[in-house]
Amino acid sequence: MKNDRPGYEIDEMISAKAIAARVESLAREVEDVFSDTSKLVVVGLLRGSFVFIADLVREIRLPVEVDFLEASSYGDSMESSREVRILKDLRGKIEGRDVLLVEDIVDTGHTLDHVTRFLTQRQPARLKTVALLDKPSRREADFTADYIGFEIPDEFVVGYGIDYAQRNRNLPFIGKVRMA
Ligand code: IMP
């Protein structure tokens, strides 16, 4: 592959195999909680969750519907803007429905804090949140996801859907960015 890391290196942190095993166990936890649902609405937060949600829904053995929401993000920087706006709303209704919100990373927590409040206003029957990665040491908002794939230290990571300035989303593993 051509160099897709201008000015930085990527060190593997979580292998593709470890991610796959964890995604499978997260799916079992989700199935347990929603075992009685008639149809689970799985909502992916664009764009970082697209790989995770694709793998996760294929492990969930329940009837599911998939929808997407986009919230404003970091832009091209490594810092959170703290101000969260909804850029693209859901296509479907969630009132009275069981909803699983899927996110790539909880960092300061502002994004999920805002998005869960936004979705709760629509009165879903149940709303649970799953994040592949969590950086608890970075938390500013009072937010805790219901399910977490991996807790990681305060490092900037890429891969498995997660980008740095729109690059490296297609890496099959999670790697940390090291400035060269
Ligand atoms: P929060 O609002 O600070 O919790 O930020 C959450 C969002 O910031 C995530 O959905 C990611 O899109 C982005 N983000 C946080 N940490 C990283 C990182 O290490 N690499 C790439 N994006 C990140």
Ligand code: MG
């Ligand atoms: Mg994101």
